[in-house]
Amino acid sequence: MTSEQPTDVRREAASAVTPEQGATTAEELAYRLRQQELTAEFGLFALKTHDVQALLQEATEVCGEGMKTRLCKVMQYQPDEGDLLMRAGVGWKPGYVGVARAGADLGSPAGYAFQTGEPVISNHLQGETRFRTPQILVDHGVKRAINVLLRSGKDKFGVLEVDSPVQGRFTGTDLAFMQGFANLLGVAIERQRSEGALRTSDAQLRQALEHQGVLTKEISHRVKNSLSIVASLLSMQARASDHDEVRRALADAENRVQTIAAVHDRLWRTEEVHSIDLAEFLGGLCQQFQAAGPEHAVSYDIAPVLISTDDAVTLGLLANELVTNAIKYTSPKAEGDIRLTLTPLGRGELRFEVRDHGPGLPAEFDTTKSKSLGMKLIARLGRQLGGKPVWQNSNPGTRFVLEFTP
Incomplete structure (x- = not known):
């Protein structure tokens, strides 16, 4: 596939630090972005696994990491006993x-969330008067907790709970992350149940397959919507800031999140979620680049190669970083402004190139010493694909080359 098109933009970041750890605005922003990255990663895991227990265990580990706490659990309702059983947990x-x-x-925090559907935040369990403190929390010195209802389809599956033995406060933003994560997990559980139904009766086979497809797409769709909300929040924060540097960093962050959201948008619209046609996928990204930056010309020549969804996501993020970087240093309206190519080399190898017609590389250019988040991210994404990024002066301009085996 070959066409002429243009571009879109991205950010700088800080270490991810929680509010109760005394985070600066930039550090808390990095913390919230990390939560959304973990949600997206869990969405991809949920698409691949066929083991309910593995799904629940992974959910507790990822959710606990997202909330920066070592204690997380899924409590499943047991109708015969009328209580909640710790089905999976970490810490x-x-x-x-x-x-x-x-x-x-x-009278139980988890029970209240389960019965009413209302989330429960308890930031001071020692002084809690609304509920009794479960013995398990006492045994582990838990000082605060969040409980949210976990639904599977129309049924109440149980409760997703995060606990912390550290003094502090869970906030409304933490609750939003927990609820969104629980919603995603609920869809994944329902998908697993539909797969179980596949094995019970040949008569239900076609219907269950169709239902599974809908649920699979719904996972990607929800991840995409969650990321779009984060991008909108970043845009609002950028407009509210009085500092140019902060506005640029937030704009870059917004565009990075939008790129990941675009990937999930394409995932839920396709029939095949395990692999992606790069000609269609990267070509579509280039068209988005054009819509976002019409003052620059972007051309592309992408071979119709199928690669795994994970590799396609990584390659899409890499392309976005490179095109964004090229736009910063390339004069608009130059002939053949920015060009992307992807060529099969044989033996399963691919060669990915991005070239611009800007001023070229500075004499002292050294990627290993660069402090730019963009350059570090480009190097990391290249390594994730199993290749070694190479920068070259192309006289005029700069050429980036990555050869890898998907």
Whole structure:
């Protein structure tokens, strides 16, 4: 596929630090962005796994990491016993996961969330008067907790809970992350249940397959919507800032998140979620680049190669970083302004190039010493694809080359 098109833009970041750790605005922003990255990564994991227990365990580990705490669990409702069983968890002492139980009544924080559907934030469990503190939390010195309802289709599956033995405050933004994550997990659980239904009856086969396809697309769609919300929040923060540097950093962050959202948008619109046609995928990204930056010309020549979704996501982010970088240093309206090519080399190898007609590389250029987040990200994405990024002066301009085996 060959066409002439243009571009879009991206950010600088800080270490991810939680609000209760005394985070600066930039550090908290990095913390929130990391939460959304983890949600997107879990969405891809959910598309691949066929094991409910592995799904639940991964969910507790990812959610705990997103909330910067070592304690997280999924409590599943047991209708025969009328209580909640710890089905999966991370950070708990041996003998608790698969055994520990909590009340499903209104006097329990988890039970209240389960019965009413309303999330529960308890930032001071020692002084909590609304609910009794479950023994498991006492045993682990938990000082604060968040509980959100976990639905599977129309049914209440149980509760997703994050606990912390560290003093501090869970906020409304933390709750938004938890609820969005629980919604995504609920769809994944329902997908797993539909796969189980596939094996029960030949008569249900076609219907279950169709339902599974809908749920698979719904996962990618929800991840895309979650990322779009984050991008909108970044845009609002950028407009509200009085500092040019902060506005540029937030604009870059917004565009990086939008790129990941665009990938998931394409995923849920396609019939095949495990692989992507690069000619269609990268060509579509170039068209988005054009719409976002009509003052620059972007051409592309992408071979119709199928690669895994994971590699396509990485390559899409790499292309976005490179085109964004080229736009910063290339004069608009130059002939053949920016060009992307992807060529099969044989033996399964691919050669990816991005060339611009800007001023070229400075004499002292050294990627290993660059402090730019963009350059570090480009190097990291190249390594993720299994290749070694190479920068060259193309007289005029700059050429980036990456040879890799997907």
